[in-house]
Amino acid sequence: MGAFAWQGQVVVITGASGGIGAACARALDARGAQLVLNARSESGLAALNLPDALLLHGDITLAATREQLVARTLDRFGRVDVLVNNAGVGVYWPPSAARDEDTRRMFEVNFFAPLALAQAVVPAMRRQRSGVIVNISSIAGKVTLPWLTLYSASKFALSSATAGLRMELARDGIHVMAVYPGYVKTQFQDHAIGAYPPPEIAKGKRFAISAQQCARDILRGVERRSRSVVTPGWWRGFAGLHLLFPSLVEARLIRMNAGGGHR
Numbered sequence: 001m002g003a004f005a006w007q008g009q010v011v012v013i014t015g016a017s018g019g020i021g022a023a024c025a026r027a028l029d030a031r032g033a034q035l036v037l038n039a040r041s042e043s044g045l046a047a048l049n050l051p052d053a054l055l056l057h058g059d060i061t062l063a064a065t066r067e068q069l070v071a072r073t074l075d076r077f078g079r080v081d082v083l084v085n086n087a088g089v090g091v092y093w094p095p096s097a098a099r100d101e102d103t104r105r106m107f108e109v110n111f112f113a114p115l116a117l118a119q120a121v122v123p124a125m126r127r128q129r130s131g132v133i134v135n136i137s138s139i140a141g142k143v144t145l146p147w148l149t150l151y152s153a154s155k156f157a158l159s160s161a162t163a164g165l166r167m168e169l170a171r172d173g174i175h176v177m178a179v180y181p182g183y184v185k186t187q188f189q190d191h192a193i194g195a196y197p198p199p200e201i202a203k204g205k206r207f208a209i210s211a212q213q214c215a216r217d218i219l220r221g222v223e224r225r226s227r228s229v230v231t232p233g234w235w236r237g238f239a240g241l242h243l244l245f246p247s248l249v250e251a252r253l254i255r256m257n258a259g260g261g262h263r
């Protein structure tokens with residue numbers, strides 16, 4: 001297999017109006033990819049100022065939005081090379097008291113929508129006998145974070161579906177990759193549904209990487225056809241520590257979770 005070149009690749013990104021999705025869009029535009037960008041905010045997508053990109057605003061949890069995204073991509077470009085399932089939202093409710101409607105809404109965004117969109121691009125990728133599906137999980141999809149328990153559950157579910165899709169679709173020439181970001185400087189905490197993060201987590205932003213660095217790691221993972229990307233890489237040590245010494249890590253996480261509040 002030759003070196004991967006982004007020039008001319010048709011890339012669909014959900015949640016591209018801000019944060020990691022917007023950083024991926026900018027990095028890919030600079031590399032000559034042909035972009036199809038989705039988010040709910042029409043003005044947020046327009047503010048990216050990427051005149052060559054096809055902008056399709058809409059809630060990705062709606063079947064009509066997903067159908068339009070795939071149909072318009074195929075109409076315009078005749079193919080879809082890479083899908084980046086990036087749109088996602090947090091829920092900081094403690095699991096014993098979470099509002100059911102918030103948990104279900106989060107699962108719609110974080111799990112059911114990316115699964116459905118992956119299913120929607122597979123027929124075209126099968127015809128092409130090529131394609132890459134990138135699912136943005138989280139380090140919370142490897143280790144349950146007590147301040148984000150139900151979010152962790154949604155990202156564990158996405159990680160598991162990603163591994164299964166990868167094994168199913170390998171024979172069709174389709175690669176499926178999971179991304180596990182640690183802490184990234186975006187509006188993620190402000191956009192969470194229904195509850196505040198505990199103070200130590202909110203101020204933990206000082207350990208965060210930029211969305212640009214996260215985007216670079218995601219692109220490199222696609223170029224190398226990695227099974228998964230942990231960004232930044234040192235979070236791999238955290239996940240490994242948790243596997244070896246779960247009680248120790250849980251005791252530390254319990255201390256970090258003190259003082260969480262609700263909206």
Ligand SMILES: NC(=O)c1ccc[n+]([C@@H]2O[C@H](COP(=O)([O-])OP(=O)(O)OC[C@H]3O[C@@H](n4cnc5c(N)ncnc54)[C@H](OP(=O)(O)O)[C@@H]3O)[C@@H](O)[C@H]2O)c1
Nearest residue numbers: 015017018019020039040041060087088138184186187188
């Ligand atoms: N930031 C972190 O520390 C971190 C760590 C690990 C994993 N992640 C994951 O990385 C991904 C991106 O998060 P981020 O940090 O960039 O968060 P963000 O700044 O809140 O951006 C989220 C993006 O998703 C879009 N979005 C949300 N709900 C949507 C919906 N129903 N339909 C379509 N678009 C929707 C938002 O745009 P609109 O509001 O315009 O729809 C926005 O563009 C998420 O999957 C998140 O779980 C983030």
